Amino acid sequence: MIVESSGCDHLFGGEVALLDDIRSRLGRAGITVRAGLADTPAAAWALARFGGDDPAGRIAPPGGAMVKLAPLPVTALRLEPETVEGLMRLGVKRIGELYRMPRQNLSRRFGTEALRRLDKALGRSGDPISPMLPSPEFRVRLDFGEPIGKPEDIALAAGRLIERLARWLAQERRGADRLDLAAYLADGGVSVLSVRCARAMRDAAHWERLFAEKLEGLDPGFGIDALILAAPRTAPLAAVEPRLDRQRVSPDQITRLVDRLRNRLGPDSVAVLKPADSHIPERAETRALPDAALRVESWPRIALRPPRLLARPEPVEAVAETPDHPPRQFRWRRMTHRVAAAEGPERIAPEWWREMAAPEREAAATRDYFRVECAEGRGFWLYREGLYGADGAAPRWFMHGLF
Template identity: 40%
Template structure:
């Protein structure tokens, strides 16, 4: 028996239970505390007490627990309900090998599978199509959805995109379609003011279109490769966003406005060859080119997170500048005042 449990041999239940604490009988905390105050701390201490006095002082519940532990009273156990299982199969009278024939079979199986999902108010997140061949081999494809769904019109295009990955060999004589991973789905009812309901409906339809796009892209490159940004609680520029899988996250809303404009493109700080002082250089060298200053806005001082030892911020406090060069570039430069590293100028991004 797993989990550290053990079964007492016949006739040895007393010896197995006697050294265990009273709490092992699953009594309420108040009863356990009362028994402990009387010096009754082990199950063996209770087994030697008169049953009538125990029942009179602590109720029939204590005596029942003792009898159940000793096996003299039944303790019905309700088995765990099996998880939801959604799958359909089709045995073909003659082997098939064309993609059109496979899709025709899917068109007959998919509505049945979706109806079963809808009946249980669940939607598929991952589906598996098994194509069993006449040579006893099986071809398997899987698709994932950005949102759980039991809508056949959203699932079918994803299956059709991956049908060409099936090698029919000498023919397919059985197909099985299963919802491997499902989640609860709830019907959305729009009530209230007509304009408000219309706005909500448009937003939901927009989300559905985006989910369908994510699902189609995921069928090609994998859902894990499609990500979206969410705001994160940090004043460090490169930590103000976190990357999440688009299929398992909601679109971010109400992004906090930064205190100063942030560049559209941001990268790890790159060294800039310029005089080693905090004044904005009139000329500098970056990425193998010489640049001349036309305009500069700043500084914006940002301090590192003192409670973290971030290797990227060992240069200490930074003064950020929005620098416009005579060549037309709008760059994000900062001067690191030096912490455990040498001071100097760096470029971390580009605007536009």
């Protein structure tokens, strides 16, 4: 068992006291343990098993894993028996002796596994901890007498599980926004397929359509012994939800298209825009996952703006009358445009009350936005940054969006 205890030892009176408390608690439950403490899981594992009988000897202080591991046998690195035997034949018995060996020679003789284990123990490479999560409350299972492998059999079995789970959720008046289908393979492996929904629902037919695209890429290998369908997150399911035209409809009707797009393009490929508390155009809206897409947002009433802005304003060369007139013509992306009509300016001042970093504060300036239509009929949204005569520098023009 691995426990992440960073920053907790002072609550127990130190690292030794922390390990004593863990051992005593588990001992009262009838469990005998040997505990080790280090910067990395691999080093803690090695110290717990090979660090001696003194509890203090099984603790590596911060940054001290290299010293603590040096006298331990190479077996503490969890190497393959063949690798350990080969090191023994070379006279390498302790982990510290590996420190002095050239990495290239070690890799040539024993492959990359020995170096990888050593680097994990010393913290030179990542060794993430996979937490043991509680089993979902809503999960259904289907076991097979003989392994199945035909696509139609797998789809039929998955459909039965989906129907069972949908009925269960309906009885509890709940919905799920994510489903995980785990296929336990005959060779001991596990393949997990997941589908996500924009909001909690329990539409079995919709779930089957989402899983149909995922099941096409499932490799059953020598067959599937069992399927488990779980809903890791559930929520009370609302009966109705306002549609875009404000009529009262089933909530599932609005989310089906979003779910199919996210399932096919990726969970982060479909997003919605939500208003943000700022009048600066590039900060006035944020991208959000469509989980809350059905909630009606209150957008502020502002002047007409492009539905989508450029990733960042692009400089343009503009000819305009001073001080507050729109441009008569401008050059953008190596093309010159003559302005036929214009509206504005819409003045937007910097948010002086907001804390900004020095570069952002220096770049902040008053903007005058203009909606212009060129002779060829295209609409643009430009702004003039800075005021004439304010600081001696001539204002600059930028393109911010297209109509």
